[in-house]
Amino acid sequence: MSNQENIISIVGAGVSGIICALTLANFHLGSKKTIRVFEHKRRVGGRAHAIKIQEQFIDLGAGRFSPQLHKNINELVAHFNIENESFPFTQLTRPQELHSQLKEILNKLKPMCDEHKDDSFINFLTAYLGEDQSKDIINALGYDSLALPFITPNIAYDIIEKHPEIQGFSDNAGYTWRNLKEGFCTLPQILYDRAVELGVEFHFDYELITIDNHEKTPALTLKTSNDDIVRITQGDMIVTLPPTAMSRLNCNFPQDWTHYTYGSIPLFKGFLFYEKPWWQDLSLTDHVIITNNPIRKLYFKDNRYIFFYTDSDFANYWQETSQHGEAHYLKTIKEFMADAIQCDVDHIPDPIEHTHKYWIHGVEFSKECSPTHPLSFVHKKSKIISASDAYTPHCGWMEGGVMAGKSAALKLLKRLEAEEESQTDNHK
Ligand SMILES: Cc1cc2nc3c(=O)[nH]c(=O)nc-3n(C[C@H](O)[C@H](O)[C@H](O)COP(=O)(O)OP(=O)(O)OC[C@H]3O[C@@H](n4cnc5c(N)ncnc54)[C@H](O)[C@@H]3O)c2cc1C
Numbered sequence: 001m002s003n004q005e006n007i008i009s010i011v012g013a014g015v016s017g018i019i020c021a022l023t024l025a026n027f028h029l030g031s032k033k034t035i036r037v038f039e040h041k042r043r044v045g046g047r048a049h050a051i052k053i054q055e056q057f058i059d060l061g062a063g064r065f066s067p068q069l070h071k072n073i074n075e076l077v078a079h080f081n082i083e084n085e086s087f088p089f090t091q092l093t094r095p096q097e098l099h100s101q102l103k104e105i106l107n108k109l110k111p112m113c114d115e116h117k118d119d120s121f122i123n124f125l126t127a128y129l130g131e132d133q134s135k136d137i138i139n140a141l142g143y144d145s146l147a148l149p150f151i152t153p154n155i156a157y158d159i160i161e162k163h164p165e166i167q168g169f170s171d172n173a174g175y176t177w178r179n180l181k182e183g184f185c186t187l188p189q190i191l192y193d194r195a196v197e198l199g200v201e202f203h204f205d206y207e208l209i210t211i212d213n214h215e216k217t218p219a220l221t222l223k224t225s226n227d228d229i230v231r232i233t234q235g236d237m238i239v240t241l242p243p244t245a246m247s248r249l250n251c252n253f254p255q256d257w258t259h260y261t262y263g264s265i266p267l268f269k270g271f272l273f274y275e276k277p278w279w280q281d282l283s284l285t286d287h288v289i290i291t292n293n294p295i296r297k298l299y300f301k302d303n304r305y306i307f308f309y310t311d312s313d314f315a316n317y318w319q320e321t322s323q324h325g326e327a328h329y330l331k332t333i334k335e336f337m338a339d340a341i342q343c344d345v346d347h348i349p350d351p352i353e354h355t356h357k358y359w360i361h362g363v364e365f366s367k368e369c370s371p372t373h374p375l376s377f378v379h380k381k382s383k384i385i386s387a388s389d390a391y392t393p394h395c396g397w398m399e400g401g402v403m404a405g406k407s408a409a410l411k412l413l414k415r416l417e418a419e420e421e422s423q424t425d426n427h428k
Helices: 015-026 071-079 099-116 121-129 131-141 153-161 186-197 278-282 313-323 326-341 398-427
Strands: 007-011 034-039 050-053 056-059 084-086 178-180 201-204 206-212 219-224 229-232 236-239 262-273 288-290 297-301 305-311 353-366 376-378 385-387
Touching (some): 007 015, 007 219, 015 186, 015 398, 034 206, 071 186, 099 121, 099 131, 121 131, 121 153, 236 398, 297 326, 313 326, 313 353, 385 398
Parallel strands (some): 034 201
Antiparallel strands (some): 084 178, 219 229, 297 305
């Protein structure tokens, strides 16, 4: 690792880090500089992670995008010709009573959001509709983060408008959604292959453990699983980690970096595979149900499998339930599934295989959720650049990762251009 000045070190090989590396390499920086990416895991993609079960690719993390909302992702998918298919879960089946009035209720209240911009969504609803109906509304929307105290009315409306299952209660009802046939991680994988072709070096199994933000001697310290330590003290440095990972690096994040503050929400996805698609006879194929019980959102993916998806307290609930043993976990699912589709529990067969994934920091976001939040920022002293989907208006979405990664690369390119100009001026 010689001539470190000509090295750009990027940490994180999620979509933000790979896009950042690729954007730099596309500017032919690869011929002048060595671009290296360090990643803690032994794979790329971060929170976009698919596995294959029963010959099916399933998205344990990121799973869908909307061409109308996620323009960068849509362009990349088209550009690399990645096989994709409809993510059909925009129509609720077996609606709760409240669902028929929900759009009207939400539309009526929307103009009042700005008057309550510092209130929580739940208090906002309570002020107009009373406590009971407010709870019913959150319940009917299926995303429990909507009840968290830092979710303001504006953020809540944004969440409702930008999620397929509940966009029907907003003016975005007609938006379409897609998923990638072999999993969302196909996208970071293809971007990685392209970056390698352009000369970007990837180093897996390197965990960033500290960032030293000294003005003259900034440094990144990384550790391998064999406890080898690598210290990077020269060249340009970009860290594309989510806020919770940044806050573990002994670098006084976020206080020394930005005046924004950050939060995260846990997510849990459970997948069940059956010998036969028994739900077809119940006309549930490709439908989603928002349940009144801890399953919350139950999806019937054509004739392939069933999955459920929860956030906040119910994500923790399922994580705890899964820790009480497989039999207890599967029995609990079966009971709640029977309740959701209103059938006898004995009518639901046992799955032949199942899997689940709990993401303790599934969604990361800025609590202020301000449109003026920079997509990436530079530490004032060390000049280390930080980028994350959490900084963007598309926090919690791959789109945000692309925006942040590009922004970090463009910031560095601008700096390098300015340095080159000043060197040319000095030589005149
Ligand atoms: C359950 C779930 C469902 C989701 N659903 C969707 C969806 O349907 N559509 C969508 O668009 N988005 C979805 N997302 C969000 C999407 O996955 C993220 O927005 C996106 O992955 C963010 O990319 P990133 O590169 O910024 O961060 P990450 O994907 O988190 O990547 C960060 C990378 O940094 C690495 N890293 C962390 N700490 C260190 C360290 N100390 N040293 C070295 N490396 C480190 C990690 O291993 C990881 O590879 C979902 C996420 C989850 C968890």
